[in-house]
Amino acid sequence: xxxxxxxxxxxxxxxxxxxxxxxxxxxxxxxxxxxxxxxxxxxxxxxxxxxxxxxxxxxxxxxxxxxxxxxxxxxxxxxxxxxxxxxxxxxxxxxxxxxxxxxxxxxxxxxxxxxxxxxxxxxxxxxxxxxxxxxxxxxxxxxxxxxxxxxxxxxxxxxxxxxxxxxxxxxxxxxxxxxxxxxxxxxxxxxxxxxxxxxxxxxxxxxxxxxxxxxxxxxxxxxxxxxxxxxxxxxxxxxxxxxxxxxxxxxxxxxxxx
Amino acid sequence: xxxxxxxxxxxxxxxxxxxxxxxxxxxxxxxxxxxxxxxxxxxxxxxxxxxxxxxxxxxxxxxxxxxxxxxxxxxxxxxxxxxxxxxxxxxxxxxxxxxxxxxxxxxxxxxxxxxxxxxxxxxxxxxxxxxxxxxxxxxxxxxxxxxxxxxxxxxxxxxxxxxxxxxxxxxxxxxxxxxxxxxxxxxxxxxxxxxxxxxxxxxxxxxxxxxxxxxxxxxxxxxxxxxxxxxxxxxxxxxx
Numbered sequence: 001x002x003x004x005x006x007x008x009x010x011x012x013x014x015x016x017x018x019x020x021x022x023x024x025x026x027x028x029x030x031x032x033x034x035x036x037x038x039x040x041x042x043x044x045x046x047x048x049x050x051x052x053x054x055x056x057x058x059x060x061x062x063x064x065x066x067x068x069x070x071x072x073x074x075x076x077x078x079x080x081x082x083x084x085x086x087x088x089x090x091x092x093x094x095x096x097x098x099x100x101x102x103x104x105x106x107x108x109x110x111x112x113x114x115x116x117x118x119x120x121x122x123x124x125x126x127x128x129x130x131x132x133x134x135x136x137x138x139x140x141x142x143x144x145x146x147x148x149x150x151x152x153x154x155x156x157x158x159x160x161x162x163x164x165x166x167x168x169x170x171x172x173x174x175x176x177x178x179x180x181x182x183x184x185x186x187x188x189x190x191x192x193x194x195x196x197x198x199x200x201x202x203x204x205x206x207x208x209x210x211x212x213x214x215x216x217x218x219x220x221x222x223x224x225x226x227x228x229x230x231x232x233x234x235x236x237x238x239x240x241x242x243x244x245x246x247x248x249x250x251x252x253x254x255x256x257x258x
Numbered sequence: 259x260x261x262x263x264x265x266x267x268x269x270x271x272x273x274x275x276x277x278x279x280x281x282x283x284x285x286x287x288x289x290x291x292x293x294x295x296x297x298x299x300x301x302x303x304x305x306x307x308x309x310x311x312x313x314x315x316x317x318x319x320x321x322x323x324x325x326x327x328x329x330x331x332x333x334x335x336x337x338x339x340x341x342x343x344x345x346x347x348x349x350x351x352x353x354x355x356x357x358x359x360x361x362x363x364x365x366x367x368x369x370x371x372x373x374x375x376x377x378x379x380x381x382x383x384x385x386x387x388x389x390x391x392x393x394x395x396x397x398x399x400x401x402x403x404x405x406x407x408x409x410x411x412x413x414x415x416x417x418x419x420x421x422x423x424x425x426x427x428x429x430x431x432x433x434x435x436x437x438x439x440x441x442x443x444x445x446x447x448x449x450x451x452x453x454x455x456x457x458x459x460x461x462x463x464x465x466x467x468x469x470x471x472x473x474x475x476x477x478x479x480x481x482x483x484x485x486x487x488x489x490x491x492x493x494x495x496x497x498x
Binding site for chain 2: 021022024025026027028029030031032034035036038039042045052055056059060063067070071109113117118119121122124125126128129132133136137140144147148151152183186187188189190191192193194195196197198199200201202203204212215216217219220221223224227228233234236237238240241242243244245246247248249252
């Protein structure tokens, strides 16, 4: 960047990041996260473009379609501010930030959905569930704290890297090998769910109904098979409750079947 | 007062799950505990939080797909279970089966709210298109600050929907469950076992939601290892 080129001050950058936490506040089918993105980047545009007409034009280009994973979008927000600084300095055409967003939103959405939504968060959900079963609410608080430490460090890191490195953010995120890590986290999550099922069954032994342990273990096994064969989740859940109620009634009427 | 507090928790969760932050505070495991706490019974909240978290582990926003509204369902269920158990205890009921039975009944009654919430979210998305039009209008008028601020108005409707529906669900539970269980006290143990089998099924649903190629193998390995460990503990005289 040339000497004296306009830069977004740190305070405005912090406001942009803070506003990015509202990225999906007005999610809509036409522009998806467009309103959230325009809201998030506005402090940077205000800092870069003193001329109201130019600023309006800049905001208008960020009201176009945008959709990404909300955590990973922080990288695009940072990178877009990087490009807006170049536009303000006359080093790039006004279309450059929009092209940057269009190029990155798909790949980063795939990485974010695959890592955070279908791996990290479900794993921590399962860990929190098992921890709560074993140790009560302190385990829940601890699990959520660890998850959010990871989440916020990555989210802030994405934003900073995007802002500092611009287009190079892709390489930085690629080096994290998030898709490979996601697969391992998903497997760990499945294992934790299996352990949770065993724990539920073991605790069922305390229910004053003989056979509760076997019923729980059987439902945990058959439930997976039913879902794998395409059983609808809601109906299967109601069926699971009905199995427990029915078994208890049968036990009451005819004695323990197991 | 408790219903109002449940409404506020549900409203906050509805915003947190999509519109702001997304720090797992609106996941059933956290939200069930919070709803139980504000309804005066943390145990009731935790009793439903664990199975609901695992049941809805796969409820995530992927692209434009809408999952069930697990937050709305969770507050209604946890609040309903806590309030129903309170009414039952006040009526002289007790025993270890009371809370699990109330929880199972609350799940049966209020889980459909999660589906209703998904429908409501579709309406919210359509409503937000009007906000988009409003932002364009503000910008055309030259008010760029107002155009940027429009985004925040999107928080109001999800908050309002959950603020109204979740306490309503809890109220229905708190009314219907004690009425039923006071007339049919023999239903307590069967419903308690119903919660156990639901919890076991939820673990299966959680593993299935992991979307990993070898998830089945690892899930069953975890299940068998856990049961084996339990059997070994019992055989060694350690008890469950």
